[in-house]
Amino acid sequence: MRVLLVEDDAMLLDGLRLGLKMHGFQVEAVSLMGDAEAATRASRFDAMVLDIMLPDGSGLDLLRQLRARGDATPVLLLTARDAVGDRVQGLDDGADDYLGKPFDLDEVAARLRALGRRAQGRPTPQLIWGALVLDPARRDVALQGNPVALSRREFAVLEALMERPGFILSREDLQERLYGWQDDVESNAIEVHIHKLRHKLGRDAIRTLRGVGYRMGEPVA
DSSP: OEEEEEOOOHHHHHHHHHHHHHTTOEEEEESSHHHHHHHHHHSOOSEEEEOSEETTEEHHHHHHHHHHTTOOOOEEEEESOOSHHHHHHHHHTTOSEEEESSOOHHHHHHHHHHHHHHHHTOOSSSEEEBTEEEETTTTEEEETTEEEOOOHHHHHHHHHHHHSTTSOBOHHHHHHHHOOTTOOOOTTHHHHHHHHHHHHHOTTSEEEETTTEEEEOSOBO
16 A cells, blocks of 8 residues: 655654564554645545644645545544544545554554445455455465465555556556655656566566556456
């Protein structure tokens, strides 16, 4: 999942960014409402972790702006304002979940995974495509019951494709999912990851549609 983290506490921002990356999320982090608003217009995110109290405004204002323009990105409010009235207002303004500070990093990660499942209409925690099973929480993959060792970015490519197995994802879609704004990306990076995945999962596991992108192949029995 590609997550936008909006938090003005520098120490908490760095801790969350590193911790969520360890959980397998691709995290873009900003500390101002204006930067967050610009990021959501420039790019697509699978979820947002949003603090309410920001130096240049209220996170609730940003939330209302997102919903007013039809942006349905799942939003997890993360804030020290944990009174019932605050939770009700945040949820009524369009938030999908609410977690008060202090919090447990594992719970933040679990709630983000749950938001991702809900947005995809997926009832199970695992992604299943025939005999291929990917578990986002455990960060493991099995093919016909046998574990498959993947690098972090190979896992991210496969996860993106398995989340929407009938859809075509372009190279740019996958690059956006794997890399941050300031990362240097080799021109053939996605092709290299796809090649390695085919070597481990079978050459027909992922289909290439030339000039368009990639999608999962036929499910393996």
